[in-house]
Amino acid sequence: MGGLSLGFIYVLIALGYTMVYGVLRMINFANSEIFMLGTFGTVIVIRDFYGFTQASDPASGARLILILVSCLVASMIISGVVSVLVEMIAYRRLRNRGSNKLAPLISAIGMSIVLSESVRILTDSRYVGSPRVLEKKPIGQIFGADIRIDNAIIIVAGLILYIALNQFVSRTRLGKAIRAVSMNEEAAKLMGVNLNFVVSGTFLVGGLMTGAAGFFFVMKYENTVFNVGFSLGIAAFTAAILGGIGNIRGAFYGGILLGLIETYASFFLGTQWKAVTVFIVLVFVLYFRPNGVFGEAITQTRA
Amino acid sequence: MINIRDWGAGIWERSSKTTRIFIALGWIALAASLPFLGGTWLNTPIADYGAVLVFPIAIYTIMALGLNIVIGKSGLLDLGYVAFFAIGAYTAGILSTKTHLNTWEILPIGIAMAMFAGLILGVPALRLRGDYLAIITLGFGEIVRITALNVNAIGGANGIVGIPSPPSVFGIEYTFDNHRVYYWTFLLIIFLTIWMIRRLSVRRAGRAWESIRQDEDAAELLGVPTFRYKIWAFVLGASVGGAAGVLYASKALFISPDNFTLQVSILILACIVFGGMGNIWGVIIGAVILGYLPDRIRFISDARMLVFGIVLVLMMNLRPDGVLPRKKREKALPEKRQA
Numbered sequence: 001m002g003g004l005s006l007g008f009i010y011v012l013i014a015l016g017y018t019m020v021y022g023v024l025r026m027i028n029f030a031n032s033e034i035f036m037l038g039t040f041g042t043v044i045v046i047r048d049f050y051g052f053t054q055a056s057d058p059a060s061g062a063r064l065i066l067i068l069v070s071c072l073v074a075s076m077i078i079s080g081v082v083s084v085l086v087e088m089i090a091y092r093r094l095r096n097r098g099s100n101k102l103a104p105l106i107s108a109i110g111m112s113i114v115l116s117e118s119v120r121i122l123t124d125s126r127y128v129g130s131p132r133v134l135e136k137k138p139i140g141q142i143f144g145a146d147i148r149i150d151n152a153i154i155i156v157a158g159l160i161l162y163i164a165l166n167q168f169v170s171r172t173r174l175g176k177a178i179r180a181v182s183m184n185e186e187a188a189k190l191m192g193v194n195l196n197f198v199v200s201g202t203f204l205v206g207g208l209m210t211g212a213a214g215f216f217f218v219m220k221y222e223n224t225v226f227n228v229g230f231s232l233g234i235a236a237f238t239a240a241i242l243g244g245i246g247n248i249r250g251a252f253y254g255g256i257l258l259g260l261i262e263t264y265a266s267f268f269l270g271t272q273w274k275a276v277t278v279f280i281v282l283v284f285v286l287y288f289r290p291n292g293v294f295g296e297a298i299t300q301t302r303a
Numbered sequence: 304m305i306n307i308r309d310w311g312a313g314i315w316e317r318s319s320k321t322t323r324i325f326i327a328l329g330w331i332a333l334a335a336s337l338p339f340l341g342g343t344w345l346n347t348p349i350a351d352y353g354a355v356l357v358f359p360i361a362i363y364t365i366m367a368l369g370l371n372i373v374i375g376k377s378g379l380l381d382l383g384y385v386a387f388f389a390i391g392a393y394t395a396g397i398l399s400t401k402t403h404l405n406t407w408e409i410l411p412i413g414i415a416m417a418m419f420a421g422l423i424l425g426v427p428a429l430r431l432r433g434d435y436l437a438i439i440t441l442g443f444g445e446i447v448r449i450t451a452l453n454v455n456a457i458g459g460a461n462g463i464v465g466i467p468s469p470p471s472v473f474g475i476e477y478t479f480d481n482h483r484v485y486y487w488t489f490l491l492i493i494f495l496t497i498w499m500i501r502r503l504s505v506r507r508a509g510r511a512w513e514s515i516r517q518d519e520d521a522a523e524l525l526g527v528p529t530f531r532y533k534i535w536a537f538v539l540g541a542s543v544g545g546a547a548g549v550l551y552a553s554k555a556l557f558i559s560p561d562n563f564t565l566q567v568s569i570l571i572l573a574c575i576v577f578g579g580m581g582n583i584w585g586v587i588i589g590a591v592i593l594g595y596l597p598d599r600i601r602f603i604s605d606a607r608m609l610v611f612g613i614v615l616v617l618m619m620n621l622r623p624d625g626v627l628p629r630k631k632r633e634k635a636l637p638e639k640r641q642a
Contacts, residue, residue: 027437093620102380103623106576109569110615117609234445234565241438272453279442286435287427 005151005220007259008158012213013236014243014251015165016083019206022182022246023199026101029108030086032233033115034079034207038214039224040119041078042071043130046218049074052131059133067133068219072157076211083207084200086111092196120226129223154216161212162252165205169248174201182246231275235262238282311584311627334490338483353482359594361489362551367574367590368496368583369543374572375581375629376500376509377536378516379429380437382568383444386424387417387541389563391548393451396463396558406469406553410546417545418538420447425537429530444568452560462559469553477553485554492550496543497583503539512536516581577618579625588626 013035020028046052050067059067090107134153138146169175177198180188189195217232218224235258243254258278265277318326338353366388373381394413398404404412428439452460469477475484503509511532514522523529552558570593578589597611622628 090616090619094623097623102374102572102576102580103619106573107616107619109573110612110619113608113612114616117606117612121606121609230565234441237438238442241435272449276446276449279446282442283427283439286431286439 002148002151003260003263004256005154005158005216005259006263007256008154009213009216009220009232009255010236010239010258011158011162011252011255012209012216013232014240014255015162015248016206016210016213017237017240018245018248018251019178019202019209021240022248023178023202024091024095025246026091026104027108027237028086028203028206029105030090030112030115031083031206031210031236032229033112034083034086034229035210035214035217035232035236036116036119036224036226036229037082038075038079038211039218039228040128040214041075041211042215042218043128043224045071045074046130046133050133052133054129054131056131058135060135064134068153071133071218072212072215075215076208079211079214080204080207082115083203083210087200087203091199095199096196116226116229123226125226127223127225130218132222134219150219154220157212158216161209165209166248168205174198178202178205235275235278238278242282242285331494335487338486351482353486355595355598357482357485357489357554358551359598360591361486361493362547363571363574363594364493364587364590365489365496365547365550366544366571367578367586368493368500369540369547370571371540371575371581371583371586372500372503372512372536372543373540374575375586376504376516377512377533379533379536380433381440381537381540382437382565382572383424383440383442383447384540384544384571385563385565385567386440386444386447387420387544388548388551388567389444389447389451389560390417390420391545392552392558392562393457393463393548394545395549395552396466397457399466399553400463405467406549407472410549413549414542414545417541417548420545421538421541422534425534429533429537441565441568444563444565448560448563448565451563458559460560462557462561463552464557466552466556466558468556489550492546493587496546500583508532508535573615575625577615577625579627579629581629582625582627585625585627585629592626 013031016031016034017028020026020031046067049070058064086108090111091104094104094107134150136148136150139149139152140147169178177188177193178201180191180193181195181198181202185195188198213236214224217228236255239254239258240251241254242258243250243252245251261281262274262278266274269277315323315326337356366384369387370381370384373379373384391413394416395406395409398409398412399406424440424443428436428443431439451457457463469488471477477484477488504512511522511527511529514525514527515529515532519529551562555562571590574589574593575586576589577593578587579585593611596614597608600610618626
């Protein structure tokens with residue numbers, strides 16, 4: 001159950017990576033910091049907007065729902081806006097110039113350093129705890145395992161967000177434009193798709209998903225720190241690759257698979273080896289199924 | 304905009320052999336005299352200027368040169384380069400504390416270990432391309448670091464302490480606080496590496512890498528054994544990284560897994576792209592600037608990494624090809640979009 005909810009957090013961050021990759025064929029290195037800002041968004045809303053402290057009692061009833069929803073929305077908005085800003089500052093100019101492929105990568109790394117360092121300075125490199133808003137009681141049992149309410153919320157809400165994203169991409173005008181650009185950029189441009197708008201839209205949607213992951217992370221672990229995005233970002237990126245990057249369904253299965261593998265691996269081998277297990281799984285997947293589980297043709301992808 | 308690279312290359316090509324020797328000697332003298340310029344505006348507040356020249360500047364330069372073979376010359380995106388650095392450093396750490404071998408005897412062993420690791424990683428990984436290769440190498444870097452962190456026989460999280468300094472050569476003593484001697488030794492290694500890369504670049508291997516970088520399929524069709532040359536690029540890059548690791552361990556006298564995080568790989572990549580990918584001199588300038596800058600601006604202590612990030616973003620936006628880009632004719636053709 002814990003593994004599954006961790007898996008959903010990975011799914012949402014992986015969606016952030018995969019959306020951008022699908023359109024630009026580039027790794028968005030700043031995505032981990034976008035996630036980090038999402039976690040801080042939740043903490044700020046809980047602590048400063050609703051005035052919770054470490055000592056106050058968990059909320060309940062309608063107020064609880066209101067608080068959770070507003071945190072989720074706040075995190076999503078913060079991450080979405082920052083994500084669009086990252087695109088404008090770090091990517092747009094370079095993309096329009098058609099420069100080499102690594103330059104945007106480095107400027108995204110630069111953005112990621114800027115974001116995480118600003119937060120580090122603001123928080124004095126300390127962990128920031130989030131007051132407990134949601135009382136974490138088990139709400140039932142499946143096969144003798146407790147279902148904790150926070151894990152249940154993450155799974156249900158994550159599933160809803162995933163379905164919403166799927167609908168967005170397959171039904172709406174912008175979603176269709178995103179798919180068109182990821183299939184063939186030139187042809188999409190010729191068909192009258194506004195490329196800059198679509199790319200910004202992609203970053204926005206990816207940022208929204210990543211921000212939601214930030215909210216779920218704070219709800220589950222109740223603290224955050226300026227470099228929280230680093231390890232989660234790598235894991236989520238692994239998840240995106242595992243499922244086949246650039247592919248929304250792939251990010252979904254990859255994230256859940258990775259959450260489960262990590263949880264089982266830390267159970268059998270000890271926590272310290274879990275990252276190694278993840279990467280070894282990844283190496284084997286890429287070696288034997290180089291397309292990822294649901295991926296595109298990989299040997300044709302270029303640097 | 305003036306292309307400094309082409310301007311410099313123009314002067315070089317027009318000069319006679321004697322002038323070239325003088326130009327080269329002038330640069331060598333300038334590089335070798337850097338430790339004496341500590342009193343000027345170059346001085347790094349707080350950090351010891353002499354120490355900064357050795358680490359990070361000299362070490363970064365060696366690593367950036369090595370990684371440039373892989374990324375700049377052959378166009379293979381490697382995000383786990385720190386693994387080879389770590390393997391070199393750990394080889395030095397283990398052998399020098401457990402056996403009686405000294406640094407100079409360990410150096411070839413460390414290089415061999417790193418090359419072997421490059422081979423092990425390269426054979427499966429180099430079948431993939433582009434970003435997938437990047438992720439596999441990234442994973443490899445993390446596996447090496449986490450293994451070092453969790454295996455207590457090699458120090459675990461505490462690392463290895465008490466690595467001996469190199470023994471004296473021709474009466475030159477290596478002591479911990481004599482940074483100049485280290486700096487000049489590393490400078491020698493840097494020149495050796497530059498020489499090796501320049502020799503390789505104009506020969507068959509260099510041409511093969513160039514063709515792989517520009518269009519791998521076309522190179523394969525024209526009969527270039529691309530896989531073999533990619534492995535070669537990887538292994539050579541790894542050997543330079545391993546050498547840097549051995550030297551770093553013998554200078555720092557102490558290594559721990561914290562020295563070998565993903566950030567190091569990314570920073571070295573940043574050096575290359577910042578300076579000018581594929582161009583040795585650009586890469587060196589990138590490594591010197593990015594190694595030096597965080598220590599130079601240490602007086603704004605808390606915000607120095609912030610400024611560093613801003614510099615990266617600005618620089619990439621203003622000069623996406625780096626400070627000293629490669630020659631125009633070496634640039635790859637505009638990229639073809641895949642359907």
